[in-house]
Amino acid sequence: MDFDAKAKEWDTDPVKRERATAVAAAMRNRLRLSPDLSALEYGCGTGLLSFALYRELGSITLTDSSTGMLAVLREKIEASGAHHLRPVRLDLVIDPLPAERYDLIYTLMTLHHVSDVERILRDFHTLLRPEGVLCIADLDREDGSFHSAGFDGHPGFEREELRSTLARAGFREIRFETCYVMRKPQGEEVREYPLFLAVAVRA
Numbered sequence: 001m002d003f004d005a006k007a008k009e010w011d012t013d014p015v016k017r018e019r020a021t022a023v024a025a026a027m028r029n030r031l032r033l034s035p036d037l038s039a040l041e042y043g044c045g046t047g048l049l050s051f052a053l054y055r056e057l058g059s060i061t062l063t064d065s066s067t068g069m070l071a072v073l074r075e076k077i078e079a080s081g082a083h084h085l086r087p088v089r090l091d092l093v094i095d096p097l098p099a100e101r102y103d104l105i106y107t108l109m110t111l112h113h114v115s116d117v118e119r120i121l122r123d124f125h126t127l128l129r130p131e132g133v134l135c136i137a138d139l140d141r142e143d144g145s146f147h148s149a150g151f152d153g154h155p156g157f158e159r160e161e162l163r164s165t166l167a168r169a170g171f172r173e174i175r176f177e178t179c180y181v182m183r184k185p186q187g188e189e190v191r192e193y194p195l196f197l198a199v200a201v202r203a
């Protein structure tokens with residue numbers, strides 16, 4: 001998908017803003033957020049989720065493979081003065097693992113774009129400090145209608161399958177909840193696409 005081309009208009013979509021706010025609320029409910037924690041957001045886009053959380057966290061590294069998304073994010077950081085937010089181009093499918101380690105990693109609507117899920121979960125495990133927490137917010141398994149033709153990622157995830165993959169990657173205390181329901185018009189109908197929040201602790 002061409003995220004560079006979508007970057008400038010990304011934040012004009014109220015659904016994307018509402019989705020990030022809902023995921024932030026679910027994380028706040030589930031975790032003890034604190035300025036002592038250093039965090040990494042993977043697939044941050046324009047940073048909607050981190051902007052909803054930044055007052056409650058310490059340094060945040062916001063990563064994405066799209067330079068267009070990161071350009072919009074840089075402007076937002078400049079305008080907000082939130083200089084503990086650090087944008088970094090990173091694609092763990094092709095780039096080496098960074099050296100830094102984090103207390104918290106979170107990712108919203110990005111895992112379904114990554115082909116080798118097991119490998120990236122192992123990478124997240126390596127990037128977390130012991131007892132660090134991983135939060136994944138993404139689509140529950142859908143019938144393939146969420147994306148348009150030509151999409152080559154995952155049609156959402158079966159929670160129990162993802163739970164097993166997380167466990168194999170070295171995570172424990174894995175919990176799922178529904179954190180948001182996206183609604184998309186499809187012809188005469190409005191289709192619902194629930195999103196889960198999975199929270200897991202690095203063993």
Ligand SMILES: C[S@@+](CC[C@H](N)C(=O)[O-])C[C@H]1O[C@@H](n2cnc3c(N)ncnc32)[C@H](O)[C@@H]1O
Pocket residue numbers: 003016020042043044045046047048049063064065066069090091092093107108109110113114
């Ligand atoms: C659906 S968007 C979600 C963006 C943001 N998390 C949000 O919810 O507004 C998916 C994001 O993942 C990024 N992305 C896709 N594949 C990636 C990869 N392999 N590594 C890093 N980022 C990736 C895209 O550039 C895009 O910004």
